[in-house]
Amino acid sequence: MTTQYWLVKQEPEKYSWSDFKRDRTTDWDGVRNYQARNNLKAMQRGDQVLFYASVTGKEVQGVATVQKTAYPDPTIDDDRWVAVKLKAGQALPSPVTLAQIKADPKLANIALVKQSRLSVVPLTKPEFDHILKLGER
Numbered sequence: 001m002t003t004q005y006w007l008v009k010q011e012p013e014k015y016s017w018s019d020f021k022r023d024r025t026t027d028w029d030g031v032r033n034y035q036a037r038n039n040l041k042a043m044q045r046g047d048q049v050l051f052y053a054s055v056t057g058k059e060v061q062g063v064a065t066v067q068k069t070a071y072p073d074p075t076i077d078d079d080r081w082v083a084v085k086l087k088a089g090q091a092l093p094s095p096v097t098l099a100q101i102k103a104d105p106k107l108a109n110i111a112l113v114k115q116s117r118l119s120v121v122p123l124t125k126p127e128f129d130h131i132l133k134l135g136e137r
Contacts, residue, residue, distance in 0.1 A: 004047045005128035006039065007112055008064075008086070009054040009119045017051055017061040020088045028120075029073045029083035036120040041070045043084050050123070050131060051088075052112065059095035060131055064088050092135030106130050 008028060010016075020026055031037050043049075047066040053059055068085035075083075101107045107130060111121035123131075 001044055001046075003125075004042070004044060005049075005123040005125055006043060006047060006066075007050040007052050007060070007110075007121050007123055009052045009112075011055045012053045012057055013055070017053060017091065020051065020064070020086075021062070021091070023088070025067060025085055025087045027074060027083045028086050029075045031073070031083075031119060032081065033117075033119060035115075036118055037080075037082060039118075039120040039122060040082050040084050042122075043069060045069055048128060049086060050128065053095075054119075057095070058098040060092060060101075060135065061095050062089060062091040063132070092132070094135050094137050096131050096134045100134055101131070104130070104134070 031040060043066045045066055049064040050060045051062045051064055053061050064086040066084055067087040070082040070084055072079055073081040073083045102113055110127050111118055
């Protein structure tokens, strides 16, 4: 199976990168947008995920891996909604800001920019790799 690439957004006040690193794994739950839910359903074990701090910070802070594919969201009694389990990986040496992403022509078409309210978005491998490269600075 081919690895897929994703970006998930979270408000640091609700669940920060440091919380995620401390916990090592987390249920990525509470998603209530159908398109974002469909993206969760498309995730496969081993897929690579960028953790983006939204609202405050507005930056990609680290990398995670899908550990468990879609299962019923434990935060709601409604089988339309799903969660995935993510495992925290490495923090980026230097967070990549939304301003950097928007200013980079190689990232002009990513869903983070085009569909800014969507909390779970797909990335291509070149987009994913380019964001990692920007985070090495």
